[in-house]
Amino acid sequence: MLRFLTRRVLGAVVIILAISFITYLLFFVLPTDPAQLACGKNCSNKVLVAQIHHRMGLDLPVYQQYWDYMRGIFVGRHMPDGQNCAAPCFGFSFANDQPIWPLISDRYPTTLSLAVGGSAAFLIIGVGLGMLSAWQQGKSFDRVASSISLIGNSVQIYFIGPLAIALFADNLGWFDHGHDPTWSSDPVGSLNGLVLPCLVMSVIFWSNYSRQTRSLMVEQLSEDHIRTARAKGMSSKYVFYRYALRGAAASIITIFGIDLGSVLGGAIITEATFGLHGLGTLAVNAVYQLDLPLEMAVMLISATAIVVFNIVVDACYALIDPRIRLA
Amino acid sequence: MTSPSQAATNADSLTPEPAAGSGGPDAKGTPALAGRTPRQLAWLRFKRDRVGIICAIVVVFFILVAAAAPLISALYGKNAYDLYGQDDGLLNSYGLPIAPNGGISGQHWFGIEPQLGRDVFMLLVYGIRTSLLIALAVTVLAVGVGVLFGLTQGYLGGRTDYFMGRFSDFMLSFPQQLFFIAFSPVAISLFVGVGDPESWWVRPLVLIGVQFLLGWMSIGRLVRAQVLSLREREFVEAARISGASSWRIIRKELLPNIWSTILVQSTLMLPVFVTAEAGLSFLGVGILPPTPDWGLMFQTGATFYKSDITFMFFPGIAMVIFVVAFNLLGDSVRDALDPKTLR
Numbered sequence: 001m002l003r004f005l006t007r008r009v010l011g012a013v014v015i016i017l018a019i020s021f022i023t024y025l026l027f028f029v030l031p032t033d034p035a036q037l038a039c040g041k042n043c044s045n046k047v048l049v050a051q052i053h054h055r056m057g058l059d060l061p062v063y064q065q066y067w068d069y070m071r072g073i074f075v076g077r078h079m080p081d082g083q084n085c086a087a088p089c090f091g092f093s094f095a096n097d098q099p100i101w102p103l104i105s106d107r108y109p110t111t112l113s114l115a116v117g118g119s120a121a122f123l124i125i126g127v128g129l130g131m132l133s134a135w136q137q138g139k140s141f142d143r144v145a146s147s148i149s150l151i152g153n154s155v156q157i158y159f160i161g162p163l164a165i166a167l168f169a170d171n172l173g174w175f176d177h178g179h180d181p182t183w184s185s186d187p188v189g190s191l192n193g194l195v196l197p198c199l200v201m202s203v204i205f206w207s208n209y210s211r212q213t214r215s216l217m218v219e220q221l222s223e224d225h226i227r228t229a230r231a232k233g234m235s236s237k238y239v240f241y242r243y244a245l246r247g248a249a250a251s252i253i254t255i256f257g258i259d260l261g262s263v264l265g266g267a268i269i270t271e272a273t274f275g276l277h278g279l280g281t282l283a284v285n286a287v288y289q290l291d292l293p294l295e296m297a298v299m300l301i302s303a304t305a306i307v308v309f310n311i312v313v314d315a316c317y318a319l320i321d322p323r324i325r326l327a
Numbered sequence: 328m329t330s331p332s333q334a335a336t337n338a339d340s341l342t343p344e345p346a347a348g349s350g351g352p353d354a355k356g357t358p359a360l361a362g363r364t365p366r367q368l369a370w371l372r373f374k375r376d377r378v379g380i381i382c383a384i385v386v387v388f389f390i391l392v393a394a395a396a397p398l399i400s401a402l403y404g405k406n407a408y409d410l411y412g413q414d415d416g417l418l419n420s421y422g423l424p425i426a427p428n429g430g431i432s433g434q435h436w437f438g439i440e441p442q443l444g445r446d447v448f449m450l451l452v453y454g455i456r457t458s459l460l461i462a463l464a465v466t467v468l469a470v471g472v473g474v475l476f477g478l479t480q481g482y483l484g485g486r487t488d489y490f491m492g493r494f495s496d497f498m499l500s501f502p503q504q505l506f507f508i509a510f511s512p513v514a515i516s517l518f519v520g521v522g523d524p525e526s527w528w529v530r531p532l533v534l535i536g537v538q539f540l541l542g543w544m545s546i547g548r549l550v551r552a553q554v555l556s557l558r559e560r561e562f563v564e565a566a567r568i569s570g571a572s573s574w575r576i577i578r579k580e581l582l583p584n585i586w587s588t589i590l591v592q593s594t595l596m597l598p599v600f601v602t603a604e605a606g607l608s609f610l611g612v613g614i615l616p617p618t619p620d621w622g623l624m625f626q627t628g629a630t631f632y633k634s635d636i637t638f639m640f641f642p643g644i645a646m647v648i649f650v651v652a653f654n655l656l657g658d659s660v661r662d663a664l665d666p667k668t669l670r
Contacts, residue, residue, distance in 0.1 A: 015500050019497075019500065019501065026510060026513055027509075027513060150651060150654070150655075151651065153654065154598075154646075154647050154650035154654060156602055156605070156606070156625070156643075156646060158606065158609045158622075158625040158626075158629060159639065159642075159643035159646065160643075161629070162629045162632035162636075162639055163636070163643075166633065166636055170633065261500075261501075261502050261503055262503070262504075264502050265502070265503055265504030265505070265606075268505065268508070268610070269504070269606050269610070272609065272610050273629060280505075280508075280610075283508050284610050284611060284612060286509075287508060287509070287511065287611075288611075290512050290516070295509040295513075298509065299502070299505060299506065299509050302502045302505050303500065303501065303502055306500070306502055307500060
């Protein structure tokens with residue numbers, strides 16, 4: 001297990017380094033002069049641009065710039081103009097010259113809790129429905145569930161989100177909507193505000209999971225070892241949970257690992273739909289202001305988060321399926 | 328041991344491509360003994376699938392609507408840019424349609440847009456056109472490159488396969504949605520200088536490019552997996568022994584066999600790209616108003632859902648129908664092409 005994890009972590013570090021380098025190239029080397037962007041839309045003063053160049057360290061060679069940037073994240077950094085940037089340093093925003101880390105640390109709990117809550121919701125609902133469908137295979141419940149899954153697979157968060165707000169929050173008053181308390185000031189209120197977004201976000205995912213779970217369970221239930229277990233006299237319930245579910249769980253976890261990126265995408269759309277202040281809205285606003293350092297930081301942190309969660313998912317996978325560990 | 332010439336004919340009979348044209352007359356003969364090409368068999372199976380036919384009709388309908396948008400506009404007598412609501416006094420002082428149900432009337436079939444007062448029917452028709460064209464371009468590009476990549480990777484194998492595989496893994500590890508959002512301004516700044524006005528073609532081009540960049544890997548992997556197993560089959564070996572060039576083997580032996588995968592995947596990918604494009608426009612980083620776009624309609628809808636929820640339903644239900652039809656069509660095409668798969 002330890003060897004498996006070490007190998008995965010090393011691979012992940014390589015991936016993160018590659019992503020960070022490519023993103024750095026894309027954001028700071030390829031496009032038109034970042035200094036020009038930092039200077040503003042109507043900036044034609046050559047001297048000023050050159051000054052910004054120096055201040056941002058853009059007059060250094062690329063590898064030096066990248067090294068400074070990455071070092072800054074771990075140990076902090078003194079910008080060439082003497083500005084001090086504390087430990088997790090992602091540079092300074094183009095838009096308002098503020099350091100970037102506080103902006104992000106303020107926003108990421110919303111996105112994280114959306115992603116985690118949404119995932120929990122769709123895993124529970126999706127896998128649950130899929131299991132019930134497999135149990136009731138061919139009966140009317142199975143058919144109803146599969147048609148619901150088909151529709152659920154085809155709706156969009158930005159369509160059902162407003163409808164859900166109108167119905168459950170405004171009309172029935174089951175959920176709070178409209179105020180978005182921060183994590184630190186009002187944890188209970190913020191949790192309550194996240195219930196509806198998580199449920200809405202889960203809709204587009206659980207349909208897929210219920211379909212997959214159903215077919216995996218049906219496949220598992222037709223395996224020889226299941227028949228043997230039944231023939232030995234084990235109860236069908238025991239076989240269903242202990243044997244079939246365990247066999248299906250490994251594949252479900254794999255699918256979940258592949259979906260992590262989409263979960264982040266779903267969280268971003270959900271934030272925009274519900275007007276929550278998370279990383280997604282931060283990134284969208286940064287686009288309007290052409291705030292490259294902020295974009296870069298959001299990209300890097302999200303990519304890292306996905307890679308890290310992927311390791312966690314892989315570890316779960318290895319726990320369930322010993323063949324993976326030993327391979 | 329088969330002689331090279333036998334093996335070559337054997338290989339030909341396994342590939343549907345060359346025989347497809349000449350198989351026509353045979354099919355009309357006695358039904359019991361008719362020789363049918365795989366393509367005809369697939370078509371026969373597809374014709375029997377009622378859901379598949381209905382979905383195909385719906386899909387064709389959407390494509391026709393998108394293609395014939397100017398014609399529909401001429402027949403309907405309105406366009407997607409005129410502010411009918413403001414000009415004809417159909418909006419109240421809050422910018423909402425005065426008539427009930429979002430201003431649906433004989434004049435404006437789907438009502439009028441809040442605030443600007445454009446015709447919703449025309450907005451939807453042209454919005455579908457924009458979104459569908461962009462998604463179509465992305466699909467064609469992604470499928471083309473993905474298939475080429477997968478073919479090369481699977482056919483060459485060995486170290487090339489390994490490095491190309493790592494490259495596509497690497498591309499897959501980018502968070503897609505966020506990459507689209509974050510990278511689009513950078514891509515736009517490649518075309519548009521700071522402070523210059525943006526030409527109309529920049530946004531669609533950037534949307535196509537950015538989505539394509541992270542869109543080709545899934546089909547590439549599928550094609551690679553198929554080619555890997557096909558490459559070891561006897562008919563490919565036979566073709567190689569009889570001196571066929573790599574290009575000929577790829578074109579005549581491999582491509583015809585992965586054709587069904589390509590077709591099914593393209594049908595399943597297109598709606599994904601449509602919704603992704605709409606999502607970006609919804610977020611405000613895709614197509615910009617006043618260009619009509621499917622995703623922008625959701626943006627307007629989300630702004631006004633409290634006071635005019637009717638508006639939301641037209642793009643929303645249209646999109647649900649569109650995606651359901653495409654997904655079911657993809658399943659039907661798969662069933663028709665490959666009778667072995669059981670759902």
